[in-house]
Amino acid sequence: MTKIKKGIPLIDQHNKNGFWGKFGGNFIPETLKKPVEDLTILFEKLRKDKKFIQDRDYYFKNWVGAPTPFIKLENLTRYLGGAQIWTKVVSEANGGAHKIYNATVHSLIAKKAGKKYIVGDTGAGYAGKMLSMAAKKFGLKCKIFMGVKDIKRQKPNCDAMRKNGAEIVPVYTGSQTLVDAVSECMRYWVSNCDSTHMCVGSTVGPNIFVKICGWSTSQISKELSVQIKKEFGKIPKKLKLINCVGGGSSSFGFWNEFIHYDKRQFEFIGVEAGGPKNSKKHAAPLTYGSKIGILHGAAQYVNQDSEGQIEETESISAGLDYPGVSPLHCFLKDTKRARYTAATDEEALRAYQLVTKYENLNPSLEPSHAFAEAIKIAPKLSKDTIIIVNSCGDAQKDRDILKKRLGK
Numbered sequence: 092m093t094k095i096k097k098g099i100p101l102i103d104q105h106n107k108n109g110f111w112g113k114f115g116g117n118f119i120p121e122t123l124k125k126p127v128e129d130l131t132i133l134f135e136k137l138r139k140d141k142k143f144i145q146d147r148d149y150y151f152k153n154w155v156g157a158p159t160p161f162i163k164l165e166n167l168t169r170y171l172g173g174a175q176i177w178t179k180v181v182s183e184a185n186g187g188a189h190k191i192y193n194a195t196v197h198s199l200i201a202k203k204a205g206k207k208y209i210v211g212d213t214g215a216g217y218a219g220k221m222l223s224m225a226a227k228k229f230g231l232k233c234k235i236f237m238g239v240k241d242i243k244r245q246k247p248n249c250d251a252m253r254k255n256g257a258e259i260v261p262v263y264t265g266s267q268t269l270v271d272a273v274s275e276c277m278r279y280w281v282s283n284c285d286s287t288h289m290c291v292g293s294t295v296g297p298n299i300f301v302k303i304c305g306w307s308t309s310q311i312s313k314e315l316s317v318q319i320k321k322e323f324g325k326i327p328k329k330l331k332l333i334n335c336v337g338g339g340s341s342s343f344g345f346w347n348e349f350i351h352y353d354k355r356q357f358e359f360i361g362v363e364a365g366g367p368k369n370s371k372k373h374a375a376p377l378t379y380g381s382k383i384g385i386l387h388g389a390a391q392y393v394n395q396d397s398e399g400q401i402e403e404t405e406s407i408s409a410g411l412d413y414p415g416v417s418p419l420h421c422f423l424k425d426t427k428r429a430r431y432t433a434a435t436d437e438e439a440l441r442a443y444q445l446v447t448k449y450e451n452l453n454p455s456l457e458p459s460h461a462f463a464e465a466i467k468i469a470p471k472l473s474k475d476t477i478i479i480v481n482s483c484g485d486a487q488k489d490r491d492i493l494k495k496r497l498g499k
């Protein structure tokens with residue numbers, strides 16, 4: 092069995108073909124070999140470049156608004172009567188979710204590569220909204236690929252993209268959700284890679300896109316590490332870091348800094364989208380033991396039928412509605428460093444109701460999946476156990492769905 096190595100960032104623990112264990116790689120058409128190689132060389136150079144790091148940190152601080160708050164949910168803790176519930180309010184970042192970190196870094200890279208255009212995919216609309224913000228900020232022309240089903244259910248984020256001057260390209264193929272948007276975006280990039288930089292919105296895609304995204308969102312756990320030490324004086328003995336998992340960028344970023352701790356001290360729990368209670372469809376390939384397949388240029392656990400066709404997913408949360416998952420998470424699952432579970436649509440909605448009843452926090456439907464797991468396990472745990480949930484998105488974008496399902 093492959094093991095996690097100490098002292099090397101996880102994003103760099105792949106072999107020369109780009110695989111983390113059995114996962115990842117570069118399943119790309121011939122025409123993309125050169126652009127992907129160029130991007131790889133550029134990124135490896137930039138991440139060692141002091142000036143580039145300075146710029147990144149400058150924009151993280153003065154534009155993204157890092158660090159985001161780390162707070163205790165006292166009322167919810169009291170109500171549940173077990174472990175302490177804390178949250179990192181990543182939704183306080185500029186734009187309302189963690190996607191801003193990846194979008195900022197990709198835009199800075201695009202500038203360095205001398206590209207005038209940037210394209211990206213989006214599901215919940217946050218990746219698209221943030222990319223449109225970053226494109227506007229750094230003077231790039233932006234196109235966002237988005238499934239028609241998602242355009243309908245995430246209107247506030249679509250309005251934001253258009254306001255920022257981005258063009259939304261509606262995707263009518265397949266299930267008309269994120270999976271198709273990523274495919275269409277990659278297809279577009281194949282024919283336009285000379286002038287255009289592509290941002291993949293999560294820790295998915297060919298090896299280099301997984302790395303850039305993971306490197307960017309790791310800012311979250313860097314901040315959290317400082318905040319935990321400041322709050323508790325040292326790292327407490329029992330911590331559980333709970334995060335929803337779609338493609339896996341917020342969860343990876345939330346955990347990365349702590350990967351080398353013993354899992355009895357720092358447990359990682361990833362919560363996938365279980366879909367509607369009475370439906371067979373879900374977006375939880377890690378939880379339900381999906382087989383390895385190739386999706387969007389990388390090997391990963393992915394929902395597929397007996398013939399290897401990618402299966403349609405279903406989830407109340409557009410951001411988690413994806414049949415595959417980051418190779419980094421497949422690797423974390425196989426090495427048993429993280430544990431994965433799922434919450435149903437109904438459990439996420441109930442968690443949303445409970446959190447908003449007790450706290451001034453408005454987590455979107457994606458982190459509501461993570462809260463569902465926290466609510467499930469907290470009562471059985473000791474008071475010195477620290478649960479930290481990544482509240483990675485704001486429910487403003489979900490107002491239509493919430494109104495329909497909860498009547499408010």
Ligand SMILES: *Cc1c(COP(=O)(O)O)cnc(C)c1O
Pocket residue numbers: 188189190215217218292293294335336337338339340341342410411455457458483484485
């Ligand atoms: C995109 C998104 C997700 C899912 O993507 P990850 O890459 O798994 O983080 C989760 N929450 C929010 C708010 C999102 O916008």
